[in-house]
Amino acid sequence: MSRPSVTRRTAIASAVAATLAAGAIPATSAGAAVPPSPDGWIQSTLGRMTLEEKVGQLFVQYAYGKDANTPDPRNTAIFGVATPAEAVKKYHLGGVIYFAWTDSVQNPQQIAALSNGLQEASLSRSSKVDIPLGISIDQEMGVVTRVGPPATQFPGSMALGAGRSTADARTAAAVTGKELRALGVNTNFAPVADVNVNPLNPVIGTRSFSSNPALTADMVAAQVAGYQEDGRVSASAKHFPGHGDTATDSHVAFPVITHTREEWDQMDAPPFKAAIAQGIDMIMTAHLSFPALDDSGNPATLSKPILTDLLRKELGYKGVIITDSLEMAGVRELYSDAEVAVRSLEAGADQLLMTPSMVKAFPAVVAAVQSGRISKADLDAKVRRVLEQKVRRGIVADHMVDPAAIGSVVGTQEHLAAADAVTNRTGTLVRNDDAVLPIAAAGKNVLVTGYGDVATTTLAAGLTRAGTTSARVTTGASPTDAQIAAATAAAAGKDYVVVTTMKAWDTAVTDKRGGQQKLVRSLQDTGVPVVVVATRDPYDIAYLPGTRTYLATYSYNAVSMEAAARLITGAVTPTGKLPVDIPAKGDPTTVLYPFGHGLSY
Structure with a gap:
């Protein structure tokens, strides 16, 4: 695989270094603002770009393939060319995004090789400018995690909110950022800045830190610092102006937020303001209607009153939208x-993420500039912000990665130990009637059942290491009557049953049979002490009458389940506090367990 010449790469790095030295872009802080009229590399690059090259910087696309140069017919439909490298070159892309379903994310070595290959393609074009790619991913941790083990895993945002530690939130972002950067990924679409005030929210939920704006704002600011200052990757707060109060998933429908402007100021705005104050590189828009901010009926993504008048002018945001x-x-x-x-x-x-058809969207944007619909000055301002971000985050000077160095960064013992320590502080013991927990593990027979192969396998293994004899019966997110009967039969003669739930409240989508609720009731009817572990939304307990022992972990990945086993057996004392209210089923005005509730031993 060819690489750009040493001369070219050295020239880029030297130009950037000269720009920094000249004071055009302060390097004293990773979150430092760029002056409004920077010169040096940015100015000279912008002056030499063609119209098509400028427009290309506005697009961030996925491409199919585990490497840069293997043809895939699915790319042809989007780009008119078959390989990721050809797509980057043809459209002068400003960035790419990785997903497992595009074959971009398989293992650390593969990801790093793909990153290097795409950067080579970006810099080997026949062009007067050399602009490396922004390579992005959604590595929120928790339910939205693209790179799995051996990369270090952390619980999701709501778990960190339960832990209440901004230091832990920053650690999680710092470790994640460092590992992403070692793989050539320089942009993470995180943290989620939405305040999850609606327990029925199907798309945000535990991706949010809390229903409390102040706590969410503190956590967002901490993670921005962790990603950008410690991890050297750009962070992106999402989803502006706020996606926390909806029962509609914008992936499949068009949500409407009914907050007043005053409610937006008090509830939705604080985390985004905190991100801006922390110097965040990017803010991501939401595809929802917010009539109090723009009554046109357009989604926020298409709203000038929201993106320009509110975010850019009123809030004073200077980075990339x-x-x-x-x-x-x-x-x-x-x-x-x-x-x-x-x-x-x-x-x-400023940038368009994952437009469905580059062969249609790209020429449409070029034509809009040529016709004056988008002014050349506006186009230059957008491209300037993109280039400023790439310089500020060190992408221009340091865009290639060393595959041989991956093992010294990704999934190290130091990082794994940090993840365990952080996760130990996030579990919330919501109910513990009869002091069932902690269990005296030695010699006890335990059934682990419920949602998730990883969750139940990891939990059973952790309980076994603590001294129990643990059997496992996995029933999934929507158990059938036969699965429920099998799990109930397996509970006979056991000292304890530990059952994992995952959005058991959501019988409209997650569990259309209502099987998780039936499973818990059936297990409780056996008379064996039942410990319910909510591995995602903490709200499940409102839908599980009769539950006397309830632990919320907010995440179902292995690191969360290992911590759950330690909490159940008393190796770790629960310290997490609810970051949300848990309302009664069907009655949001009645709070069963309030924000801040949490038991201990």
Whole structure:
């Protein structure tokens, strides 16, 4: 695989170093603001770019393939060319995004090789400019995790909110950022800045830190510092102006937020303001209607009053505004895909994420600039912000990675130990009638059942290491009557049953049979002490009458289940506090367990 010449790479690094030395872009802080009229590399690069190269910097796309140069026919439909490298070159892409379903994320060595290959493609174009790619991913941790083990895993945002430690939130972001950067990924679409005030929210939920704006703002600021200052990756707060109070998933429909402007100021705005104050590189838009902020009916992604007047002017945000995926239904109901791309930029977005068809959207944006619909000055301002971010985060000077160094960064013992320590402080003991927990593990027979192969396997193994004899019967997210009967039969003669739930409240989507609720009732009817472990939403207990022992972990990955085993057996004392209210089933005005509730031993 060819690499750009040493001369070219050295020239880029030298130009950036000269720019920094000249004071055009302060390097004293990773979150430092760029002056409004930077010179040096940014100015000279912008002056030498063609119209098509400028427009290309506004697009962040996925491409199919585990490496840069293997053809995949799925790319042809989007780009008109078959390989990821060809797509990068043809459209002068500003960035790419990785997913497992695009074959981009398989293992650390593969990811690093893909990153290097795509950077080579970006810098080997026949062009007067050399601009490396922003390589991005959604590595929120918890339910939205793209790179799994051996990369270090942390619980999701709501678990960190339960832990209440901004230091732990920063540690989680710092470790995640360092490991991503070692793989060539320089942008993480995290943290989630939405305040999850709606327990029925199907798309945010535990991706949010809390229902409390102040706690969410503190956690967001800590994670921005961890990603950008410690991890050297750009952070992106999402989803502006706030996706926390909806029962509609914008991936499949068009949510409407009914908050007043005053409610937005008090409830939704604080985390985004905290991110801006911390110097965040990017803010991602939401595909939802917010009539109090813009009564046109357009989604926020297409709203100039929201993106330009509110975010850019009123809040004073200077960084990159990027859209959420333009493949999502919430932004495609009113206009064609090409028109959505143009309108997003007119509204104030700087970069377009995952437009469904580059062969339509790219020429539409070029034509909009040529016609004057998008002014050349506006285009230059958008590209300047993109280039400023790449310089500020060190991507221009340091975009290639050393595969041989991955093992010294990714999944190290130091990082894994930090993840265990952080996770130990997040579990919340919500109910412990009859002091069932902690269990005296030695010699006890325990059944572990419920949701998740990873969750139940890891939990059973942890309990076994503590001295129990643990059997496992996995029933999944929507147990059948036969599975429920099998798990109930397996409970006979056991000293304890530990049952994991995952959004047991959501019988409309997650558990259409209501099987998780039936499973818990059936296990409780055996008379064996039942410990319910909510591995995602803490709200499940409101739908599980009769539950007397209830532990919320907010995440179902292995590190969370290992910590759950330590909490259940008393190796670790529970210290997590609810970061949300848990309301009664069907009655949001009645709070069963309030924000801040949490038991200990």
